[in-house]
Amino acid sequence: MKIKVVSNILKANDSIAEENRGLFKENGLFVINLISSPGAGKTSLLEKTIPLLSSPPSKGGKWGGISIGVIEGDIATTRDAERIEKTGARVIQINTNGACHLDSNMIRTSLRDFPLNGLDILFIENVGNLVCPANFNLGEDVKAVILSITEGDDKPKKYPGIFREARVLIINKADLLPYTDCSIDKIKKESLEINPDLNIFEVSCRSGEGLDRWCNWVKAQKKTYSATNLHE
Amino acid sequence: MKIKVVSNILKANDSIAEENRGLFKENGLFVINLISSPGAGKTSLLEKTIPLLSSPPSKGGKWGGISIGVIEGDIATTRDAERIEKTGARVIQINTNGACHLDSNMIRTSLRDFPLNGLDILFIENVGNLVCPANFNLGEDVKAVILSITEGDDKPKKYPGIFREARVLIINKADLLPYTDCSIDKIKKESLEINPDLNIFEVSCRSGEGLDRWCNWVKAQKKTYSATNLHE
Numbered sequence: 267m268k269i270k271v272v273s274n275i276l277k278a279n280d281s282i283a284e285e286n287r288g289l290f291k292e293n294g295l296f297v298i299n300l301i302s303s304p305g306a307g308k309t310s311l312l313e314k315t316i317p318l319l320s321s322p323p324s325k326g327g328k329w330g331g332i333s334i335g336v337i338e339g340d341i342a343t344t345r346d347a348e349r350i351e352k353t354g355a356r357v358i359q360i361n362t363n364g365a366c367h368l369d370s371n372m373i374r375t376s377l378r379d380f381p382l383n384g385l386d387i388l389f390i391e392n393v394g395n396l397v398c399p400a401n402f403n404l405g406e407d408v409k410a411v412i413l414s415i416t417e418g419d420d421k422p423k424k425y426p427g428i429f430r431e432a433r434v435l436i437i438n439k440a441d442l443l444p445y446t447d448c449s450i451d452k453i454k455k456e457s458l459e460i461n462p463d464l465n466i467f468e469v470s471c472r473s474g475e476g477l478d479r480w481c482n483w484v485k486a487q488k489k490t491y492s493a494t495n496l497h498e
Numbered sequence: 499m500k501i502k503v504v505s506n507i508l509k510a511n512d513s514i515a516e517e518n519r520g521l522f523k524e525n526g527l528f529v530i531n532l533i534s535s536p537g538a539g540k541t542s543l544l545e546k547t548i549p550l551l552s553s554p555p556s557k558g559g560k561w562g563g564i565s566i567g568v569i570e571g572d573i574a575t576t577r578d579a580e581r582i583e584k585t586g587a588r589v590i591q592i593n594t595n596g597a598c599h600l601d602s603n604m605i606r607t608s609l610r611d612f613p614l615n616g617l618d619i620l621f622i623e624n625v626g627n628l629v630c631p632a633n634f635n636l637g638e639d640v641k642a643v644i645l646s647i648t649e650g651d652d653k654p655k656k657y658p659g660i661f662r663e664a665r666v667l668i669i670n671k672a673d674l675l676p677y678t679d680c681s682i683d684k685i686k687k688e689s690l691e692i693n694p695d696l697n698i699f700e701v702s703c704r705s706g707e708g709l710d711r712w713c714n715w716v717k718a719q720k721k722t723y724s725a726t727n728l729h730e
Contacts, residue, residue: 303535303536303537303626303628303649304535304628304649304650304653304656304657305535305646305648305649305650305653306649340656341629341656341657341658341659342655342656342657342658343652343655343656345652345655345656346656364629364659366598366627366629366630393629394535394628394629394656394657395598395627395628395629395630396535396536396626396627397573397596397598397625397626397627397630398598398627398629398630414537414648416537416646416648416671416674417535417536417537417538418537420575420577421536421537423574423575423577424536424572424573424574424575424577424578424626425536425573425574425626426573426574427573427596439648441677442648442674442677442678445673445674445677446674
């Protein structure tokens with residue numbers, strides 16, 4: 267009984283996700299669903315990535331002035347949206363009021379107040395949870411999982427669902443490596459055992475280390491996924 | 499409709515939780531349900547706490563040789579149970595096979611293979627998730643939330659549910675404080691705004707700092723909560 271209910275909820279979610287996907291495609295958007303534990307660095311990654319990708323060539327930007335929107339998902343508060351607003355990106359906050367993940371209907375509803383025109387890339391920052399968001403498609407092109415090295419190198423095998431679903435793994439807080447017992451090699455090895463197609467990036471959102479390679483990948487994917495050209 | 503289903507599931511869960519609670523009381527157990535994000539240090543806390551509490555006075559133990567059992571909850575793998583087994587505690591592993599939290603029926607089922615006789619304290623380590631486990635009573639006496647300082651000081655207000663439900667907040671990884679921007683004062687202030695009755699402990703499971711105060715509290719609670727005496 268419980269399983270049937272869950273299966274129906276997921277089916278309804280997938281159907282709305284397809285509608286969202288259609289809308290994203292119409293607008294030529296590349297959409298990334300960012301998933302991690304609380305505090306792994308989803309918002310910090312966006313705070314660092316957005317200025318890099320959006321800076322126009324006239325101001326020395328290396329990635330051609332990409333226009334970015336962000337849908338922020340949180341259980342409570344608008345703190346993350348306030349942080350993102352400072353980057354100049356278009357942003358809207360969804361508060362789930364207790365729910366442990368975003369679903370496709372929340373995204374659809376938020377789009378009523380969030381125009382997509384003129385955007386190149388949309389980041390959806392999910393609720394901080396390494397488990398539940400993996401099961402709910404939102405209409406995104408790719409799911410990206412962020413794991414901070416302070417969480418420990420045993421996490422991929424213990425939370426395999428999201429590592430199976432994701433196209434990208436971002437290993438964050440590399441600057442703290444000397445102060446922990448974490449092995450980045452073990453994270454990579456065990457993640458790839460679950461999903462050999464994972465693209466893996468080692469970064470420190472604090473020091474900026476590794477972000478260039480990540481930005482190159484995002485821009486390349488944008489070109490692959492969307493029919494429209496970048497605003498360059 | 500969806501809300502009604504959820505409410506029925508929670509009601510069924512509470513009813514089995516009461517049965518578990520009865521069984522725990524019959525056995526004179528004090529039961530702590532440990533909840534945190536993945537990698538905040540639930541297993542590490544147990545690895546450090548169990549030897550301290552269980553060491554007999556004849557071997558210099560300060561807490562009188564308390565007998566400890568652990569129910570380990572994980573989505574996959576038996577890694578945590580293997581770590582706990584080395585401490586000498588009686589341990590059983592529950593694998594939820596994808597489910598994002600333990601529920602009271604999983605605990606009831608595990609008790610068929612997990613004798614409670616002779617135990618003083620039972621720790622239940624929940625699935626790593628700061629959201630969902632807060633809603634599911636297991637029959638425990640208290641919920642304890644662990645927050646590692648590397649997760650950031652904005653987490654209590656962003657994930658208020660578990661801070662409202664918990665009796666204890668353990669702030670872990672204090673040894674990493676110099677390398678982060680985290681303010682422990684902010685964590686304390688904002689946690690207490692949500693729940694003024696929280697008992698707060700600052701610890702480092704790596705250095706051992708702060709664990710004595712935590713062990714004193716656990717032993718004192720054991721005396722308050724259970725009718726039977728400690729095996730001392």
